[in-house]
Amino acid sequence: MEDKRNIPIIEWEHLDKRKFYVLGICMTMMIRVSVYPFTLIRTRLQVQKGKSLYKGTLDAFVKILRTEGAAGLYRGFLVNTFTLISGQCYVTTYELTRKYVARYNNNNAVKSLVAGGSASLVAQSITVPIDVVSQHLMMQRKGESMGRFKVQSQDGKRLLVFGQTKDIIVQIFKADGFRGFYRGYVASLLTYIPNSAVWWPFYHFYAEQLSSLTPKDCPHLLLQAISGPLAAATASTLTNPMDVVRARVQVEGKSSIILTFKQLIAEEGPWGLTKGLSARIISATPSTIVIVVGYETLKKLSLRPELVDSRHW
Template sequence: MATSDFVLGGLASVGATFFTNPIEVIKTRIQLQGELAARGTYVEPYKGIVHAFVTVAKNDGMLGLQKGLAPALYFQFIINSFRLSIYSEAMERRWMHNRTGEVSYGLGLIWGAIGGVVGCYCSSPFFLIKTQLQSQAAKQIAVGYQHAHTSMSDALRQIYSKNGVRGLWRGSVAALPRAALGSGAQIATFGKTKALLVEYDLVTQPTLNSFSAGLIAGSIMSVAITPPDVITTRLYNQGVDAEGRGLLYRGWLDCFVKILRSEGVYGMYKGFWANYLRIAPHSTLVLLFFDELIAVRTKYSNK
């Protein structure tokens, strides 16, 4: 695995995160409101995406829309360093190609899932803290469990002092299905779509090709990732007892069953449009930035 690809993958995601973190805050709040309550039986402080933006800005200030930015940047750098460098390596070594030399969607799913799982596990503490900081809100619009963190470093200290290293990786195994589904769908779709756009002479200009493929990959990813994303958000944000055990959910399956029983299928797709508006542009920007950075590196390495 090329070290430069690892770093470039991380830098590409960092650039995109500055633009997409506000919608991530909105997505997290919508996923947490009405937790384990039947539809129509709870107060909704966030009535849609536009209303949520106005509500957060009004009650938490404009900076409230960038809550959790620091751990989000760390999380995105780590997970995408692994995902995109593994994708790049698999593509260069033709591990994603079938016997006829074409990019295989199935192999893309496998390598995308592998990269997602590795990156997700390594970056899990930052996803945990990101979620907990993004859920923090003024009392009148608070949803979900409210953690008393003042910053990323404070959160790291608090969690470690109470539950040790195990506490920092709480929920990490349960987050792996989210990473496998989302990353597999994104990477496989991106690689295959790029090849098809060139093969059928639809979009051959490199930058536009990456942009178009990234947008399509993000759309597919948002459909695949929303249910496991809701579960991951709930697991990471729940409070824990003195032993570090979740107050609401025992694990991934328990969370899935409880959401279906109390909130129905609708609960599994809470925040879908916010998730789509975050993932589609984020995926497009990350994959576009990555391809552009790879092109720049190749240009100067060949001189």
């Protein structure tokens, strides 16, 4: 199937699912390793009050590297890798929803909007507990914590990675019960559902516009690689205010989205809603290029054997 700009779109029914999932997990893991430091920096910037510790993305990167070493940029990473499960659920939901919506409306923007939002709803239901734990681990600085909970030392020695994770999980459960692992769930949905729902239509929109402006022999993959970051920057800018509120709710243990929003505006003004935006865009740009190129390539590599020769790129 091709859209009106003649950019090939591989649908779910064209794929060899086993190959798709195996290659997809490998690709996602490589992406997470490369962008995780900026995810950690973004979270710390969003949680800190004003510019009390870090002045910006570069300043945070240098200070963390200097005081905590390279390992400091990967705090909570092992826990965060469990979101690979939600990533596969996201892709599956997105593709199946596109297929379902196509029965009623074959407009690519409509299919992308509905599928992107639905996929994010499913993924966030799995991701939020993992995010809550990993974010508290991200807040652990050398000898102190920026969040509610601090990893306890044992006989003066710092706990190992899995010991720290267990300690944080126990503290969250003692303080808030099972609900503590879904703190900020609504805020996450209000952040990531719009982000996902907006990203896909903008991605196809930019690809179509670039296709109409470039020569016919311009590789589609190049247009898609440019469209991805443009869509990510657009979606990140539109949803960053809610992302700041989400981080505050989850890390500081607040229960009200509205009160958190009002407090943020009162203390830091409207500019407080832009905190972490540059780190978010910086992390989104390279990762989105890799995701787009990887995802489109992954789908091509996962084509059912009988369809390989029928596709022209």
